[in-house]
Amino acid sequence: MSTHKDLRKLTVPGLLISLGIIYGDIGTSPLYVFKAIVGDNPITESLALGGVSLIFWTLTLQTTVKYVLITLLADNKGEGGIFSLFSLVRRKAKWLIVPAVLGGCALLADGIITPPITISSAIEGLHTRYPYLPTMQIVICIIALLFFIQQFGTSLVGKAFGPIMFLWFTMMGVLGIAFIIQMPSIIKALNPYYAYNLLVNGSGHSSAFIILGAVFLCTTGAEALYSDLGHCGRSNIRVSWIYVKSCLVLNYLGQAVWLMQREGQTIDLDLHNPFYQIMPSWFLIFGIGLATVAAIIASQALISGSFTLIAEAVRLNLWPKVRINYPSDQKGQLYVPSINWILCVGCIIVVLIFQHSQDMEAAYGLSITVAMLMTTILVSKFLQRRKVPAYLIGIFLVVYLLIEGTFLLGNLVKFIHGGWFTLSIGLLLFMVMWSWHTARRIKNRYVKFIEIEDYFQILKELSDDETVPKYSSQLVYLTSANFNSEIESKIIYSILQKQPKRADVYWLVHVDVVDEPYTREYEVDFLVPNKLIRIDFKLGFRVEQRINVLFRKVVEELVKNGEVNITSKYKSLGKHNIVGDFRFVVIEKTLSRSHNLSFYEQLIMDIYVQLKKMSLSEERGFGLDLSFVTIEKVPLVLTQQDNIELKRVPVSTGVN
Template sequence: MSKHVNKVTAAGLIVALGIIYGDIGTSPLYVFDEIIHDKIIDELLIVGSLSCIIWTLTLQTTLKYVMLTLQADNKGEGGIFSLYTLVRRQKKWLVIPAMLGGAALLADGMITPPISVASAIEGLRIRPAFADIQQSTIIYIVLGILVVLFFMQQFGTASIGKLFGPIMLLWFLMLAALGISHITDSLDVFKAFNPYYAVKLLSQYPKGFWLLGAVFLCTTGAEALYSDLGHCGKGNIRISWIFVKSCLILTYLGQAAWLLKNHTGQISHAKTFYGVMPDWFQIPGIIIATSAAIIASQALISGSFTLISEAIRLNLWPKMKINYPSEAKGQLYIPGINTLLFSGCCFIVIYFQTSGAMGAAYGLAITLCMLATTILFSNYMVSRRVPAILIYSFLGVFLTIEVGFLIANLDKFPHGGYIALLVGGALFAVMYIWYRARKIKNRYVEFVRLEEYISKLEELSSDTTVPKYATHLVYLTSANYPKEIEHKIIYSILSGKPKRADIYWFVHVDTLDDPYTCEYHVEHIIPNDIIRVEFRLGFRVAPRLNLMFKKVVEDLVANREVNVTSRYESQQRNNVVGDFQFIVMEKFLSQDNELPFMERIIMKLYFWIKEISLSEEKGFGLIQSNVQVEKFPLIVAPVSKMKLTRIYMDDEEE
């Protein structure tokens, strides 16, 4: 991350408002409506709920994320997978909470846009002219906005992104102004700063504990504070959060005071957020709210693209096509994920239809992500040698809070929460299958000492009786050590019809825990004959091997370390550069395997997913015209016992 991002500047604060706070900033649209739904309004319900909101924002968002988790930056980058890379070498099982958190974030990405946009559009009903508007009409409007939003993703957000900050600044100022205008409606709301009223609500109000499921919606965007650390810097996030939290608490105070003044003793079906608006401001308010909801959705969609690209580089997700619509750092577009999110959002809108029904399903998945972050961050604290008493205190406080929220959110399961869990579970299953299958395969990958085959490769390269396969033959190798090579590569070169080349290149890609490292190392095993190139790329760097390898060759030629001129006499006289042929080894599951039942299922699912995902050559950014794919059987557990008996035919039978 560039140093200027760490500096607190006016521009940095505005950018933070536009990128980070869309989700948590639009929560006032629906939080109180979810809390008071079909309940009789009284002081304990309103003041107790408000106290829960204030202390949730204080403990969960401010203390856990803004003050503590932001400390765990990976070269300035944040997010569940950045945190995982900081601790993954400590314990192997930490990959499970990382995958769980990533899947939960993606599942959340299918509910946030519909609930935010629907809550904003439903404000039209507050106007007499639109009081009788059909729900189907609102659904069409929401779907129309989502269509435009997801269609625009392919063009990038570099230009319109500049508008996000000022619009969100206007949004938060509007929240503060609306809150201040109604605080004096009931000064009892100031009691909410005393946590006693939160405890009283949970312990004395009928089914008060289950209200935590609705209260939790006020902090669902807290994970974005950490995920977007690299875009804004922790200084800008922490300073801007003071402003954002103040605006949020002011608007919640105003909504609570308005409810106590106007709805005490009634069963409320009011749209609280729009109820606090003066009549003359309702249309502008709806427009600003819809803009804020769209920005919240955009930030979450962009975050999903980044999340998947990190998972691909960490080998936790199948390779997918990634486009780069602009030169902006971190700006990427994944068509497959865009389609997945769009389909999920449309399904949510059509299935639930109202923001109230969506709220019944919202929050369950994201609690799992927060629990995963708590587990990973506690291990980060261990790696930094934080005193044990502080680590256990952190775990005790936040596991208690988040497990409480999780249990309360489980009440939403039969009302639609099962959909979020099904989506999150399916995404987690893809990650787990991809990760577990690689572990199974790696148990049976055979490496050999390269030095044992150097003389054979040299002989083949000089043997003019063998037709030349290519001037430069390039293999992608997974061998981490330069002195080793996969047996399958040696077999590909030497066995059957040998592949003679003037220079053999072995290219290895090492994914580093640092996010943006981009460097390479060259080892001349035999000068101008056998060369190994190792790319050391951060987990946020796209492996565009075709361009990267071309740059390496240009550097080597400039340094006179290699001669890439064609060895054919006619072409050599004219200094024609020799051809480069890439060989990609693609596995298929052999029938000659004896695997345990579960591993057999995992491997079958792995190859099915692999079949519909991006190919190896496209995943590494190789041009297809100079790439050949060789398929070979993957025998991870060869059949050990084969009952086959020879029989002899006697003369009579013959």
């Protein structure tokens, strides 16, 4: 596994990996950005020059300055992404959970629209040769195959991503240069005046907000630069971005030249996409093939990012526990079956609803603008934590809230044309995350903790009381008590009253998810020597919580050090040094009805109950061996029972 220091090194393999997994989304934007900017408008000089100028300055301010130069500084032990950033700053203020959840949901919603639009844009290039080819069916087949292969892992295919994307960017740069040579004066479009002129004086064109909504599509993959920080490292991302941005700008300039050569015309961009029009006819089929592969790579990166996002959300208690598989030993390689098929169905629905990439453009961009705004808020808190002067943080906030707020307004214009779809998906995801998070807080509010020291003597006596049948040699409870001095009253009730459970040793296991991504630490507290032992695991938010394996490892070390004896106390087994049996008890708190909850809290708890039915059980979520687990359901009473007065009457004798 790469260390934090290794990730900081600038290497050729690191640069290639960066090209392969980070720039897929932003790198396939030239397929559809100019199509969206031009739309149904007649081509004019101000539209072509202003379009390139807006693209260049959006990439510069949004991607280069905000993400590559500033946001990449916010690495959490080498890891990036909105939940890594949240873990860095969450102790600053409780309300930061809101931008973190909103941003996470927006990124997941983006995962449903990116594969359809990128793959459709690539495949629709075939219309140049075959105008009546039904591309929609081809796109659905590619998407279905892409999601089907996720379960087998993508580490082998992933090794080829870097060289393919290097070829892709080089091709775009070369094609752009071929047209720039025909009109070198196009370079003047990099002057911000042309961007300003198009937005302010763009008479005859779409409104400024519609144009901005289209331009924003050029930077939609910027969030991936930060999310994949852990895979590539800051130096590799920054250096590779120089090459990527150069190739992108050259290609956009080349497309602008092609448009300028057709000034005054109104073009059917579905049949004459500027991206494919700047390709020589003999190269077109190779270009479409490479574009399709690049689109699949872009989609793959986003799908993998969605898996990582959900895995982090589960460990931060922001998402119901779901099955997470690890198809290969590669760092960060994981597969979440439920999310995979939700995304798959979502992507196919997008293709069926919108059918053409031109129609999908309206649905694209709105959710990712929200994600970028949330990142801006969290980064400002990170800069505050780094003791950056307040006036610089103020400038950062004002500039980027203004830029992204303007882009948000530009994308809201597209709401009725398709933006409603991703916004609806995002709101649905937000409802799930917020309900799960809030319901846990409501439940924890009513969990009763008691002083464990008060029960030391009785636990010791119960353990030695041979008149009580032995329940297990080693009895393990999962506890949510943060302090060693406390324990849930329900655990004591389970041991002493709900079928008294005699054991040689009682174990309490607590899991604390810490802010660092890959921490694996534990503490052992011998509360009553050889009778009551507490183990506290401190696990990073990217560490798999396989408590069964981790607990066994800790016990083995304690036995090896002579700190605990787990040999069976049964005479017939003990004399042969047979290890005693272990049993886990998981207490499942079921919510009792309460009329004292507000309407909002009751609604949250109703949603939580439904989500709980669909999620993994606690024991499966913690990776416990089910053959050694007992599940005990206990009611969680939220309020004191009402005072009920009953009147006793004499027994009726039945005699008149």
